[in-house]
Amino acid sequence: xxxxxxxxxxxxxxxxxxxxxxxxxxxxxxxxxxxxxxxxxxxxxxxxxxxxxxxxxxxxxxxxxxxxxxxxxxxxxxxxxxxxxxxxxxxxxxxxxxxxxxxxxxxxxxxxxxxxxx
Amino acid sequence: xxxxxxxxxxxxxxxxxxxxxxxxxxxxxxxxxxxxxxxxxxxxxxxxxxxxxxxxxxxxxxxxxxxxxxxxxxxxxxxxxxxxxxxxxxxxxxxxxxxxxxxxxxxxxxxxxxxxxx
Numbered sequence: 682x683x684x685x686x687x688x689x690x691x692x693x694x695x696x697x698x699x700x701x702x703x704x705x706x707x708x709x710x711x712x713x714x715x716x717x718x719x720x721x722x723x724x725x726x727x728x729x730x731x732x733x734x735x736x737x738x739x740x741x742x743x744x745x746x747x748x749x750x751x752x753x754x755x756x757x758x759x760x761x762x763x764x765x766x767x768x769x770x771x772x773x774x775x776x777x778x779x780x781x782x783x784x785x786x787x788x789x790x791x792x793x794x795x796x797x798x799x
Numbered sequence: 800x801x802x803x804x805x806x807x808x809x810x811x812x813x814x815x816x817x818x819x820x821x822x823x824x825x826x827x828x829x830x831x832x833x834x835x836x837x838x839x840x841x842x843x844x845x846x847x848x849x850x851x852x853x854x855x856x857x858x859x860x861x862x863x864x865x866x867x868x869x870x871x872x873x874x875x876x877x878x879x880x881x882x883x884x885x886x887x888x889x890x891x892x893x894x895x896x897x898x899x900x901x902x903x904x905x906x907x908x909x910x911x912x913x914x915x916x917x
Contacts, residue, residue, distance in 0.1 A: 682800050685816040687846070689904055694812070698803040728805070786807055 684709045686716045692724045692793060693717065693755075694786065698731040706742040713746055717755045724797055725750055726789040730761030735769050744775040756796050758782065760789035802827045804834045810842045810911060811835065811873070812904065816849040824860040831864055835873045842915055843868055844907040848879030853887050862893040874914050876900065878907035 682705060687694040693716055701709070713725065727743075735743070747757045760783045762770075770777065781796055783789040800823060805812040811834055819827070831843065845861075853861070865875045878901045880888075888895065899914055901907040 683816065685803060685814045685849075687805065687812060687814045687904060689812075689908075694805060694807075696803045696805045698801065731803075786805060790807075 683712060686712060688716070688720055688722065691722055692726065692790065693720065693722045694726050694728070696728040696731070696786070700734075701732075701739050703738050706739045710742055710746045710749070714749055714753065717750055717753050722755050724793040725755050725757045726760055726786060726793060727757060728760045728786050728789065729763065729766060730785065732761075732766055733763055735766045737769075737773050740770055740773050740775050744770075744777060747777060747780050756781075756793060758789045758793045758796070760785055801830060804830060806834070806838055806840065809840055810844065810908065811838065811840045812844050812846070814846040814849070814904070818852075819850075819857050821856050824857045828860055828864045828867070832867055832871065835868055835871050840873050842911040843873050843875045844878055844904060844911060845875060846878045846904050846907065847881065847884060848903065850879075850884055851881055853884045855887075855891050858888055858891050858893050862888075862895060865895060865898050874899075874911060876907045876911045876914070878903055 684695060684697060684705065695713070716722070717725070750757045758781045759777070762782060781792050783792045802813060802815060802823065813831070834840070835843070868875045876899045877895070880900060899910050901910045
């Protein structure tokens with residue numbers, strides 16, 4: 682299955698509301714990069730509010746997709762990171778340094794506008 | 800599988816990017832009504848840009864969910880209805896009278912604000 686990616690103005694919005702398996706995560710990475718390329722989006726908000734646990738593979742894919750999007754010129758904001766997910770990310774050494782985070786989608790969009798100076 | 804529902808300010812955004820089977824459609828109906836109840840959302844945008852065909856059952860569920868959301872006090876705007884989907888809806892007698900429509904998600908949000916007088 683695929684995670685839907687919404688385009689709103691110049692941004693892409695993603696809310697992950699399923700437990701991702703490895704294939705879904707890899708497919709998501711591919712879909713997001715394609716969509717950034719297609720739409721020329723300048724920013725991405727990935728909302729993880731509904732993600733309660735995360736394993737090392739998914740965490741790595743997520744860390745990678747942030748860096749890849751950045752390389753392509755789209756700023757990523759992660760929102761709604763739950764305590765257990767934060768613990769896992771740090772335990773795995775995925776520090777996501779320089780990645781802006783926010784509480785929820787609304788705050789994420791505000792942060793994105795700030796980051797992009799819009 | 801479930802269709803993710805994003806909350807943005809006072810609105811719910813849904814982009815249907817999979818081919819829905821009957822169970823997914825019914826689950827979506829239930830999830831959307833629950834989410835309206837939980838969040839007190841005043842408006843909903845359902846984006847159908849990626850839906851290329853629709854069968855009679857799904858069309859009925861979609862028509863119903865619009866009326867149900869309306870009863871609960873949330874205005875629904877449908878966006879991105881493809882030609883084949885428009886044909887199917889009318890052929891099946893699902894006229895969605897009084898349901899505002901728009902080209903895409905951005906336009907849908909603008910329409911929603913107009914409809915709600917915001």
